[in-house]
Amino acid sequence: MASSADVRDMLDLPGRQAPPSRPPPAKRAKTEGKKFEGMNRELQNLLGDNTPAVTVMENRFKAKPNWKLKATPWVWTPFKNSARKDDLEFSHWVRGTPIEGEYVFAKFNKPVEVPTYTSEEYDKCLADTAWTPRETAYLLDLCKEYDLRWLVIQDRYEYEPEEKEPPSIRTLEDLKERYYFCCRKLMDLRREEGTVEWTARELELYNAMNFDKEKELFRKQYLERLLSRSPAEVAEEERLILEYRKLQESSKKLVQERHDLLRLLESPQTSSSFAQFQTSQGLSQLAANILANDKNRRRKTGPEAATEAAAQQTLQKGAAASHGNSHGNAQHSQAAAAHSHDSKSAQSANSPATATKTSKADLAQSATAKRVAKRVPPGQEHLYGISYHDRLTQGVFLRSSRVSTLKHTVQAKVQSVLAELAISAKLAMPTAKVCERYEALQQQITVLLDAKKQADKLEAEVKVLKAQKGGDESGE
Amino acid sequence: MTNTAPQPMYGGDEISALVIDPGSSWTRVGFAGEDSPKAVVPTFYGKAGDDIYVGDNELHSPRSGMEVLSPMSDGCVTDWDKTVKIWDYALSKRLYTDPKDHPLLVTEPSWNPAKNREKAVEVAFEQLGVPAFYLAREAVCSAFACGKPTALVVDIGSAVASVTPVIDGLVLKKATFHSNFAGDYVNNHLKALFKSKNITLTPHFMIAKKQSVESGQTAQATLKSFDGLADSYLEFERGRILNEFKESTSQVLDMPYSEVVANSRPSRPFEFPDGYNLNFGAERFATTEPLFQPQQFPLPDFTVDNNAQGISELINASVSACDVDARANLVNNVVLIGGSSLLTGCTERTNLEMTQAFPGMKIRIQAPGNSSERKYAGWIGGSILASLGTFHQMWIGKKEYEEVGAAIVEKRCK
Numbered sequence: 001m002a003s004s005a006d007v008r009d010m011l012d013l014p015g016r017q018a019p020p021s022r023p024p025p026a027k028r029a030k031t032e033g034k035k036f037e038g039m040n041r042e043l044q045n046l047l048g049d050n051t052p053a054v055t056v057m058e059n060r061f062k063a064k065p066n067w068k069l070k071a072t073p074w075v076w077t078p079f080k081n082s083a084r085k086d087d088l089e090f091s092h093w094v095r096g097t098p099i100e101g102e103y104v105f106a107k108f109n110k111p112v113e114v115p116t117y118t119s120e121e122y123d124k125c126l127a128d129t130a131w132t133p134r135e136t137a138y139l140l141d142l143c144k145e146y147d148l149r150w151l152v153i154q155d156r157y158e159y160e161p162e163e164k165e166p167p168s169i170r171t172l173e174d175l176k177e178r179y180y181f182c183c184r185k186l187m188d189l190r191r192e193e194g195t196v197e198w199t200a201r202e203l204e205l206y207n208a209m210n211f212d213k214e215k216e217l218f219r220k221q222y223l224e225r226l227l228s229r230s231p232a233e234v235a236e237e238e239r240l241i242l243e244y245r246k247l248q249e250s251s252k253k254l255v256q257e258r259h260d261l262l263r264l265l266e267s268p269q270t271s272s273s274f275a276q277f278q279t280s281q282g283l284s285q286l287a288a289n290i291l292a293n294d295k296n297r298r299r300k301t302g303p304e305a306a307t308e309a310a311a312q313q314t315l316q317k318g319a320a321a322s323h324g325n326s327h328g329n330a331q332h333s334q335a336a337a338a339h340s341h342d343s344k345s346a347q348s349a350n351s352p353a354t355a356t357k358t359s360k361a362d363l364a365q366s367a368t369a370k371r372v373a374k375r376v377p378p379g380q381e382h383l384y385g386i387s388y389h390d391r392l393t394q395g396v397f398l399r400s401s402r403v404s405t406l407k408h409t410v411q412a413k414v415q416s417v418l419a420e421l422a423i424s425a426k427l428a429m430p431t432a433k434v435c436e437r438y439e440a441l442q443q444q445i446t447v448l449l450d451a452k453k454q455a456d457k458l459e460a461e462v463k464v465l466k467a468q469k470g471g472d473e474s475g476e
Numbered sequence: 477m478t479n480t481a482p483q484p485m486y487g488g489d490e491i492s493a494l495v496i497d498p499g500s501s502w503t504r505v506g507f508a509g510e511d512s513p514k515a516v517v518p519t520f521y522g523k524a525g526d527d528i529y530v531g532d533n534e535l536h537s538p539r540s541g542m543e544v545l546s547p548m549s550d551g552c553v554t555d556w557d558k559t560v561k562i563w564d565y566a567l568s569k570r571l572y573t574d575p576k577d578h579p580l581l582v583t584e585p586s587w588n589p590a591k592n593r594e595k596a597v598e599v600a601f602e603q604l605g606v607p608a609f610y611l612a613r614e615a616v617c618s619a620f621a622c623g624k625p626t627a628l629v630v631d632i633g634s635a636v637a638s639v640t641p642v643i644d645g646l647v648l649k650k651a652t653f654h655s656n657f658a659g660d661y662v663n664n665h666l667k668a669l670f671k672s673k674n675i676t677l678t679p680h681f682m683i684a685k686k687q688s689v690e691s692g693q694t695a696q697a698t699l700k701s702f703d704g705l706a707d708s709y710l711e712f713e714r715g716r717i718l719n720e721f722k723e724s725t726s727q728v729l730d731m732p733y734s735e736v737v738a739n740s741r742p743s744r745p746f747e748f749p750d751g752y753n754l755n756f757g758a759e760r761f762a763t764t765e766p767l768f769q770p771q772q773f774p775l776p777d778f779t780v781d782n783n784a785q786g787i788s789e790l791i792n793a794s795v796s797a798c799d800v801d802a803r804a805n806l807v808n809n810v811v812l813i814g815g816s817s818l819l820t821g822c823t824e825r826t827n828l829e830m831t832q833a834f835p836g837m838k839i840r841i842q843a844p845g846n847s848s849e850r851k852y853a854g855w856i857g858g859s860i861l862a863s864l865g866t867f868h869q870m871w872i873g874k875k876e877y878e879e880v881g882a883a884i885v886e887k888r889c890k
Contacts (some may be wrong), residue, residue, distance in 0.1 A: 081868050088608060088873035090491040090579065105489060105865030146646070146890075151802050154647040158889075172799055225799045231835040 004048030008362035071094050114144040115186045124187040131178055135159050135168060143179055150176060175215045180211040250461075261450055265443075294393060298401065387432065400430040404439060406446065414445045489865035493572075493579040494606075496563060497855035500548050500635030500660075501815075503582065504855035505566040508581065510863035511615035512848055515570035520544050520712065521558045522794070530565045532856050536713070538681055538685035540704030545713040551585040551636040551654065552592055556599050563604070577852040578870055579608035581862040583854050586613050586652045588638050593855035593889070601877050608871035611889040613647045615640035618813050618888045619859025621849065623840050628806040630791060630826065631854075632657040632767070637787060638795040646890060653790045653799035658771045659816035662726065662844035663718040665763040668679065668776050679713035688750040693868045695752035721746055722764075722819070729761045733769065738762060764819055768829065795834070804837050813853035 039221055044052075077098040078091045083106040117126065122133050138159050146152045154172045159170055190196040198206075229237070276282050376384055406414060415425055423441075427434060493508040498519055506513035523527035524542040529535055535544065547555035549564070567573055580600055584593065585873065593611055600609040619642045623888045629640045638654035640647055659833040670677060678699065686697035725746045729738055743757035766773040770784040785793060791810075794805055807830065812823055830839045844850050861867055872888050880887075 083869035084873075086873045086875050088871065090608070090868055090871075092489055103865075105487075105868065108866045109869055149646065151643050151645055151648065151799050152646045154799070155650050219802045227803060227834070229801065229836040231832070234835045273813050300581075339605045430773065 004050075036057070043109055079103055080105040112144060112147045114140050114148075115183055116140075117186055121186070121189060125189050126182055128178070130182075131163075132165055134162065135165075135180065136182065139175060139178060140182070160341075173216050177211050177213045177217070180209040183209050234442075244431050257454065261454075265447065311382070398430075399432065399435055403427070403443070405433055406442065410446060410449070413449055414442055417449070479583065487826055487865055489868065490863050491579060491868060492577075492791075493566070493581055493608075493862040494573070494575060495581045495583075495855055495858040495862055496555055497583045497617070497852070497858055498548065498559065498563075498567075499560055499854070500534050500546070500551055502851075503562055503566060504698055505563070505571060507571070508803055508859045510859060511565055511856065515566050517562060517566045517570065519548055519559075519562060520546050520646060522709070522810055523561060528561055530558075530655070531569065538702050538705055538709070541706060541707045542701070543708045545708065546722040549633070550587075551638070551657075552588050554592070559597060560603050565637075566768075575604040575606050576608065577609070579862070580604065580606040581612055581808045581858050583612050583617055583858050584607065584638070585638065585654070586615050586647045586649060587638075587654060589795045590886060591633075593885045597872065597877060597885045601874055606870075607875075608873050610871050611875070611885055612858055612861055613889075614639075614643075614854040615647055616642050616645055617770050617855070617861060618651075618811065618853040620858065620860050621853040621857035622811045622813075622844065624738075624809050624811060624842070626805055627809040627811045627842075628791070628794065630787065630810060630812045630814075630815040630817070632658055632787065632822070634749050634815060636814070637767070637814070639787075639790040639800065641798050643802060648798060651794050653785065653793045653797075655677065655770075655785050655790060657784065658784055658814075659765055661766060661770075662674065662722055662816065662819075663715060663766055664775055665766060665773070666718045666721055667714075669759055672776070675748065675752065675754070676750075677714045677717050680749045681709065681713060683749050683877050687752070689751050691745065691753050691755060695748070695750040695754075696729045697750040699750075701704045717813070719750060719820070725756055725760055726763045726764050726819055727823040728767070728819050730821040731762070733761065733765050749830050765820075766874065767816070767819075768825065787826060788833060791826075792833050803834075807834055807837045810839065810841040811853075812828065812841050817843060817850045818850055820846055 007264050010073050072095055074093045076093050077094045077100075079090045080089055081103045083103070087435075116463065119133070122136070126133075126136065127137075139153075139157075142470060146156065150172055157170060157175065159168050161247060184206060187196075187202070191198055196202070212279055277286050326459060369380075376386060381387070418425060418441075427438060430438075479853070486498055488509070490509045494515075495506055495508050497504040497513070501519055502516050503519045504513035505515045505517065509634040515812060517531055520530075520537055521644050522535050522539065522542045522544050524539055529537075529539075529542065534627075545555075545557040545558075553559045567575055582596060584596065585728065596611055596863065597609060600606050615631065615638070618631060619625065624644050627642050629638075629642055631638050631640070634656060635683050636654050636656060637658040638652065640652045643647070667677075678697070679693075680698050682702070684698045684700045686695070689696055725744050729741075729743075730738060735755070738758035738761040741757070742760065743755040744760060745753055745755050747753035766786070768786040768788055770786050771782065772782045774780045795806060798806060810826075810830070812826060817823070817826075823841060827839065830841070844853065849856060872884055876884055
């Protein structure tokens with residue numbers, strides 16, 4: 001027998017309590033022993049003070065009956081049902097002493113409310129050439145009897161006209177129309193007389209009872225047509241629905257692709273903070289960064305390395321932010337746009353932000369621009385050789401080196417298109433305007449190439465589907 | 477001591493009512509609240525001179541000159557004196573109970589004429605002396621037995637096949653259709669088949685001794701001899717063989733009938749009471765086909781008129797007679813019951829026929845898997861109804877009957 005104390009002893013752990021004060025735990029163990037029956041005493045002792053990890057369920061089939069308690073007798077008791085008009089008595093078994101009171105099921109006896117009227121009221125507002133007072137009363141009676149279950153009412157409608165009356169052949173809609181007409185008219189009458197206060201509920205009821213027979217007939221006609229489709233029609237419809245789903249799916253894909261493409265054409269917005277560049281130290285560091293960046297770029301033929309591009313991206317964002325700070329908010333996007341060309345690959349992966357298009361108008365709003373604009377008439381900046389720069393780099397450079405390059409694969413394709421247009425890849429006179437136009441052209445060619453790729457893809461799809469359809473028809 | 481009132485949620489409140497469901501071949505009798513009838517007795521009586529015999533034992537004993545007759549026609553009770561005798565026998569000899577102490581619920585077909593209904597009330601109060609009475613529509617009860625307040629009840633019994641739309645527990649009378657192309661009609665076809673094959677039907681009670689013979693060989697049986705047995709009695713006894721054949725061998729083809737398919741199905745042997753046995757192939761299917769196509773499968777010396785409706789036509793007629801709004805719901809809640817619906821393949825065939833007739837709708841047939849639930853659906857529904865707490869306001873009390881007269885049945889039992 002090893003108790004927890006033994007284990008403690010073996011491991012040289014200090015005992016929880018001094019041995020003289022042991023008796024109470026021993027007592028507790030005993031009571032616990034009583035708690036978990038069906039477990040070996042030895043096993044239980046091993047547990048010590050811990051709660052057992054396994055709950056031992058004793059196999060008790062039934063709670064022990066209490067033999068000493070007297071059985072509750074069941075008494076055959078007569079009862080009356082208040083839902084009945086006569087006082088017929090039935091008997092049922094009740095446990096214990098029967099309780100006097102209303103029969104429990106009587107409360108379920110709920111008749112439907114059908115309006116009643118006097119003959120004067122009928123003459124005043126319910127008179128109708130197609131209906132006699134007697135038939136109206138008959139209809140309302142049936143409505144009450146069958147709780148407004150219209151299908152049943154129509155089934156049981158067997159009005160026998162009096163001698164002078166015309167034979168009545170009533171459709172379900174006729175019956176409904178008449179009933180709702182009567183209800184509404186009577187509600188109107190009561191309201192005018194002022195005997196009934198109209199609440200929101202009554203108004204709702206009044207509007208709900210606006211029965212349009214023509215509409216109902218139309219609805220039923222449509223329903224009938226829907227239900228009486230031939231198996232071929234049903235199959236055709238199912239096929240069409242399936243096709244529609246397919247089209248929907250593909251159009252969704254197309255929209256998504258187009259969206260991606262459009263996003264590619266737009267520039268991103270800055271999102272990172274520029275706080276770090278607000279100090280002069282930060283600013284000079286930024287300048288150094290940009291310089292290093294420039295050098296890097298010049299050394300490389302293109303921005304192939306994706307990691308490089310991503311690193312640049314973050315830097316550029318920072319740069320753009322710093323400019324924005326000094327020149328006002330309008331230049332944020334402009335600054336970012338200046339770098340958008342050479343960081344295309346990074347953009348598509350990096351910025352889901354909706355980019356704003358940059359324009360001269362944006363720039364014109366900046367403070368310096370405003371000052372210049374005062375002197376120079378709008379639209380004539382180029383005449384005076386005024387140009388706006390978002391960023392000026394130090395030193396001398398060749399403008400042609402500033403022409404943005406594209407991805408290798410894309411570049412090759414663009415080159416071939418340019419060759420088709422008889423434009424040399426190396427610009428003979430790279431003025432600012434020429435460079436700008438050249439870049440725009442390059443940009444458009446990329447868009448064109450993308451569009452062509454899409455068109456080819458769709459065309460191929462159409463071809464395949466046509467081939468499939470042809471196969472189907474010939475198969476049939 | 478504790479007092480527990482009946483629980484409204486459970487909805488039941490037993491008042492120890494009796495339920496009788498008279499069918500064309502069997503009358504089901506029992507206590508409300510139970511799940512199957514206590515006694516099922518044949519709805520036939522034997523008549524020899526002035527003596528009337530009812531109950532299984534009396535009916536099947538060969539007596540000279542005893543005619544076996546039915547008190548029913550077209551599914552409705554017509555001979556009330558004999559019916560009361562049968563009910564009395566079932567209640568006193570089988571249930572050991574006195575109808576004077578118990579409310580009584582009796583089922584009736586939906587096409588029961590008003591006069592007959594009044595007669596039923598009269599009989600219940602005057603002859604049986606019940607304290608309370610109710611006449612419930614069999615179709616409604618069958619729908620309740622399947623747990624549906626709204627259903628299209630397709631009941632294929634022995635004498636009558638019927639289709640009844642039930643809306644919220646009320647029968648649509650104008651859309652109820654029934655025909656005689658049911659179990660007994662299949663029996664007639666079987667009889668014609670055996671006649672064409674020169675097979676004599678020797679009832680069980682006549683066989684004293686028999687020897688087993690090879691398939692198709694003449695029977696070797698010693699027969700008992702009886703004098704003066706009436707034809708109707710012999711027919712009644714032969715009917716048991718036909719029923720036996722129908723239950724064990726007959727089948728409904730689960731696709732539109734064609735001779736080729738029927739022939740391709742495996743054949744099944746059947747041994748007659750005298751030991752004669754034979755394999756039956758396509759006949760197993762051909763004899764049940766008149767349930768669905770009465771015109772194409774007429775009896776040899778009998779022409780079926782063009783208005784005759786098989787099960788599928790009955791269903792079509794019934795559904796088209798209902799309002800458009802109700803159709804989809806009904807077709808989605810078809811309850812298939814009745815003893816003849818137990819023919820193998822009947823449910824599948826009905827489903828197929830309905831799918832073809834209503835291609836645009838969703839069809840769901842509920843046919844209880846338990847054979848007794850199928851045969852006694854009407855009784856079970858009646859048992860449920862008569863033990864509902866909310867139903868107890870519907871009973872026709874004796875006092876009411878005395879005040880208003882039998883006409884109260886039209887007002888109360890809708």
